[in-house]
Amino acid sequence: MSLDDVLTRIDTDLSAATDRLMELLRIPSISTDPAYKAACDTAADWLVTDLQSIGIAAEKRATPGHPMVVGHVGEDGDGPHVLFYGHYDVQPVDPLNLWARDPFDPAIEDTENGPVIRGRGSSDDKGQLMTFVEACRAWKAVHGTLPCRITFFFEGEEESGSPSLVPFLEENAAELKADLALVCDTSMVSRGVPSIAAQLRGMLKDEFTIIGPRIDLHSGHYGGPGLNPLREISRIVDSFYDQETGRVAVEGFYEGVHEVPAEQLRQWEGCGFDEAEYLNSVGYTQPHGEQGYSTLEQQWARPTLEVNGLWGGYNGAGSKTVIPSEAHCKITCRLVGDMDPDTLRGKIRKHVEDRLSPDAKVVWDNDLEGSRASVMNITRPEFEAARGALSDEWDREAVFTGMGGSIPVVGYFKSILGLDSMLVGYANDDDAIHSPNEKYDVKSFHKGIRSWARILDALNK
């Protein structure tokens, strides 16, 4: 089956494809706001109808929250079986006054980087989701069939914490099984550089309170002999770090962390990441992380222990001569490689407890949230096949990148469905996702569709 005919079809159908995306963008499917519940339902219906129109057996599936959309095509045939994931819900639009147009009345606008589709969800994730659907439409139109067996899986609660996702995956694990998940909800590392996100950092949260005296004390009566929990907590937080090297000084913190292979570092060095822009845009003149690692390695491949909140004592107007009874600290860690959140939590807690002064107590929060890093198995042949397909389309070497954040669905695909994920997305950093005036480059949409057409072809080689 010829790929060229499919690519030509995509080019001639681009304006119709853009119109279809506009229709989907007009549906205000804000998942977090109950006022838009019906709109979420409408968006799911729209997708079902659209998938059906290209011969995919699709249905809307109820959950306690917003519905899932599940579709199947070619599954009794042969060829590799992929599960494609995207989400049709969007973020709220406020502050509305910062939008140059109605967020749900999308339009094409010319910008210095070429035409863009402006509107809520254009990039995150309706535009990205539709790149895959349009690629399938073109394959079907030209050849009547697809090069892969495909399960479509669209979620409507991604922007509101995915409360129905885990139970749905558990209940429908047999139906959703495939060889590999494809996820289109990520960015390119820099404009025009095709990217496959191959590692996402995991996360660990913890929170503690240090308690000193039974009650807040007068610093005239107890100042001197009194133990001050704010001083305790400051000293302990300081001890989390080696100030010389920028490393975390908690014993065993780096267990399970692996160095980045040389070939991957080579790709990262040439990926067009603008370090100065990344740092300067937020007012930094230099990176402040671990010495000996590049800014990208610090962001993608190294773990962190971050203090997110530190408080206690008197914070009102004027002054108060108090030795507070309590001091509080919220921390989060970003995890990489094989770091285990539960083991790490134990090490951090021990670090704190070992350093407490006599008469100080620590109380831990018991919200034990944590997720491991997702490290994609890029030795699977599908990854190199997709990298080749992307390099052909964008006329430049595609890169296996990392991501500093996490995408929970990838972890659930692995733990519940046993599925590796491949994350390919065409968004740009200036797409303003979650912000006013969100946009998606027409080039991202067009070449994104062509990229998926090529990837589906390459997966079947």
Ligand SMILES: [Zn+2]
């Ligand atoms: Zn998204």
